[in-house]
Amino acid sequence: xxxxxxxxxxxxxxxxxxxxxxxxxxxxxxxxxxxxxxxxxxxxxxxxxxxxxxxxxxxxxxxxxxxxxxxxxxxxxxxxxxxxxxxxxxxxxxxxxxxxxxxxxxxxxxxxxxxxxxxxxxxxxxxxxxxxxxxxxxxxxxxxxxxxxxxxxxxxxxxxxxxxxxxxxxxxxxxxxxxxxxxxxxxxxxxxxxxxxxxxxxxxxxxxxxxxxxxxxxxxxxxxxxxxxxxxxxxxxxxxxxxxxxxxxxxxxxxxxxxxxxxxxxxxxxxxxxxxxxxxxxxxxxxxxxxxxxxxxxxxxxxxxxxxxxxxxxxxxxxxxxxxxxxxxxxxxxx
Amino acid sequence: xxxxxxxxxxxxxxxxxxxxxxxxxxxxxxxxxxxxxxxxxxxxxxxxxxxxxxxxxxxxxxxxxxxxxxxxxxxxxxxxxxxxxxxxxxxxxxxxxxxxxxxxxxxxxxxxxxxxxxxxxxxxxxxxxxxxxxxxxxxxxxxxxxxxxxxxxxxxxxxxxxxxxxxxxxxxxxxxxxxxxxxxxxxxxxxxxxxxxxxxxxxxxxxxxxxxxxxxxxxxxxxxxxxxxxxxxxxxxxxxxxxxxxxxxxxxxxxxxxxxxxxxxxxxxxxxxxxxxxxxxxxxxxxxxxxxxxxxxxxxxxxxxxxxxxxxxxxxxxxxxxxxxxxxxxxxxxxxxxxxxxxxxxxxxxxxxxxxxxxxxxxxxxxxxxxxxxxxxxxxxxxxxxxxxxxxxxxxxxxxxxxxxxxxxxxxxxxxxxxxxxxxxxxxxxxxx
Numbered sequence: 209x210x211x212x213x214x215x216x217x218x219x220x221x222x223x224x225x226x227x228x229x230x231x232x233x234x235x236x237x238x239x240x241x242x243x244x245x246x247x248x249x250x251x252x253x254x255x256x257x258x259x260x261x262x263x264x265x266x267x268x269x270x271x272x273x274x275x276x277x278x279x280x281x282x283x284x285x286x287x288x289x290x291x292x293x294x295x296x297x298x299x300x301x302x303x304x305x306x307x308x309x310x311x312x313x314x315x316x317x318x319x320x321x322x323x324x325x326x327x328x329x330x331x332x333x334x335x336x337x338x339x340x341x342x343x344x345x346x347x348x349x350x351x352x353x354x355x356x357x358x359x360x361x362x363x364x365x366x367x368x369x370x371x372x373x374x375x376x377x378x379x380x381x382x383x384x385x386x387x388x389x390x391x392x393x394x395x396x397x398x399x400x401x402x403x404x405x406x407x408x409x410x411x412x413x414x415x416x417x418x419x420x421x422x423x424x425x426x427x428x429x430x431x432x433x434x435x436x437x438x439x440x441x442x443x444x445x446x447x448x449x450x451x452x453x454x455x456x457x458x459x460x461x462x463x464x465x466x467x468x469x470x471x472x473x474x475x476x477x478x479x480x481x482x483x484x485x486x487x488x489x490x491x492x493x494x495x496x497x498x499x500x501x502x503x504x505x506x507x508x509x510x511x512x513x514x515x516x517x518x519x520x521x522x523x524x525x526x527x528x529x530x531x532x533x534x535x536x537x538x539x540x541x542x543x
Numbered sequence: 544x545x546x547x548x549x550x551x552x553x554x555x556x557x558x559x560x561x562x563x564x565x566x567x568x569x570x571x572x573x574x575x576x577x578x579x580x581x582x583x584x585x586x587x588x589x590x591x592x593x594x595x596x597x598x599x600x601x602x603x604x605x606x607x608x609x610x611x612x613x614x615x616x617x618x619x620x621x622x623x624x625x626x627x628x629x630x631x632x633x634x635x636x637x638x639x640x641x642x643x644x645x646x647x648x649x650x651x652x653x654x655x656x657x658x659x660x661x662x663x664x665x666x667x668x669x670x671x672x673x674x675x676x677x678x679x680x681x682x683x684x685x686x687x688x689x690x691x692x693x694x695x696x697x698x699x700x701x702x703x704x705x706x707x708x709x710x711x712x713x714x715x716x717x718x719x720x721x722x723x724x725x726x727x728x729x730x731x732x733x734x735x736x737x738x739x740x741x742x743x744x745x746x747x748x749x750x751x752x753x754x755x756x757x758x759x760x761x762x763x764x765x766x767x768x769x770x771x772x773x774x775x776x777x778x779x780x781x782x783x784x785x786x787x788x789x790x791x792x793x794x795x796x797x798x799x800x801x802x803x804x805x806x807x808x809x810x811x812x813x814x815x816x817x818x819x820x821x822x823x824x825x826x827x828x829x830x831x832x833x834x835x836x837x838x839x840x841x842x843x844x845x846x847x848x849x850x851x852x853x854x855x856x857x858x859x860x861x862x863x864x865x866x867x868x869x870x871x872x873x874x875x876x877x878x879x880x881x882x883x884x885x886x887x888x889x890x891x892x893x894x895x896x897x898x899x900x901x902x903x904x905x906x907x908x909x910x911x912x913x914x915x916x917x918x919x920x921x922x923x924x925x926x927x928x929x930x931x932x933x934x935x936x937x938x939x940x941x942x943x944x945x946x947x948x949x950x951x952x953x954x955x956x957x958x959x960x961x962x963x964x965x966x967x968x969x970x971x972x973x974x975x976x
Binding site: 264275276370 | 715745
């Protein structure tokens, strides 16, 4: 399956299992979503369970919070993560705090799906990676898959989770893995092991990272599209790196990270999002606090620059093979 | 290259543009009179069929539905013809609410809690609505609808426990006083963020409809917070999906220090906002408990019969300060509340019952005393569980409960670190067993 098909399959499986689950968002109903993630669901489950909404993100999330309070399990879609900001108040002030402020009387068991990330010439408002805004908010979980197999298992676990989950889908790898070599032919998921996806129900527990490549020389922490870019760089570099796909940022699999860095003594963090205040800063602080006496070099961060996401200069902005490769060389210099 | 600029075009006769910044009619030191507020006589408004299309509500959105007339009689098509018993119950709820507000306001002034907000003058808006709804209908209140809980006979002690953030506080000391949450009484968790409950109520109502339930939702916000974007998105959703929801706007003329003009009241009514959304709009005398009851009952029937949402503007007046942190003498005329032409909601219902020979002054005075006693007794009971000034009443480590369903490692770690530091410091706070 492609990642889109895997996401579609996860929702199909969960809608069949749980009559309380509903899907809503802009263009998700009859049309099946601008990325086809909800294709066929309305025909199968009816208009009262899969429906189009007005173009109002604060309304979509606010309504979903109310549906959750009633007892439904809403899976709202925000068409692009770049457009999640009108819903920030409902996410941060309401969904994230409802359980806490009502001492468990009311909960917001929603899963907000949203395509995110760049690498598609999306320019400023179709490329952003706002995960760091949400990892800063107590009460929400943040999940980012890197393969179709993970996308389905993690989405099922997210929908079943009784806390609000932000499920960011790296749209650059919806149809195939992307190693950052934009000038090479596109790949598809059929040749990648992560593209093998079971038809039925399975779940991948939230808070568990995936060691994509075991190694002893350096630990690379990444998620989403960057997992594949890092894997390609490591392949070309010959460095025996351990690549960890974090899968969920909150809750974070700190044990896997800590064990790896203590083993390798070096750590590189890679994400597309802008650097300052990004999730990489939190990762860096955690590694520094926990692995200080094992570190043989300063922790390296390769991220998007602290600029809005540009259009024509995309491949200069994107943390691609050149930037990651040079950073890796620097990090390994005295090894 | 030659630029084409506006100044090339002849416009020499135009006056400079001016920016209109609304200003209330009266400020501190002014004598308030409300002759300019149009108050139509009671009983004039038509009462349409609940199936009437939303487009036909122009008159009711700009008018004022009133039942109780100047002679204390219930008149006109909107008279809900309530039994004397029900009217007496409503009156008692309003009296109890006012007594509760008085006592809790004083408790804040005595330093027993950090904060309080009264609903003085607005008692009818919440109390009459609560009596017109079914107990199973879900209410999404703002912070000034404590009357819903009181009318639903919720425990005053429980409400005070929350105000005191004491050891029996159902919200474990996590919420600012008056931000109640009582799921059992159909009272949704109050948020400090204004109007967020509006789309949530619509979502609850949509869920009820999608599940083929018969329950409806009701939601409240002030006129000031109709300016929030959430109000717009909620109205759009309610209209698009014909959600079974009653959307109440409590127009009490003031949003803290800003008069209703800053929410758009100079140009239109709040009920009239409904017209553009395709929602039935009613404008009601909010100090007339029978009118509030009748409008709510009508809207509930419209919602329950799948005819869709109703927006009700309750025209009333915030008789006291915004909160215990507010001093209204700094921004408005001192005599506004007494000059307000729609009077006092408690007095008006009382006078009606007296006029019907179903009540008398002596009974009313006795009820005032009883309610004051009931509140006082509840306060004594609640204070046994502690008041805010007396230190922390919840075990320290509960601070971390309920962020998530299950506590993730980073919160467990922070909790353990906090407890270790507190233990080391010797600070004598309780811990969970």
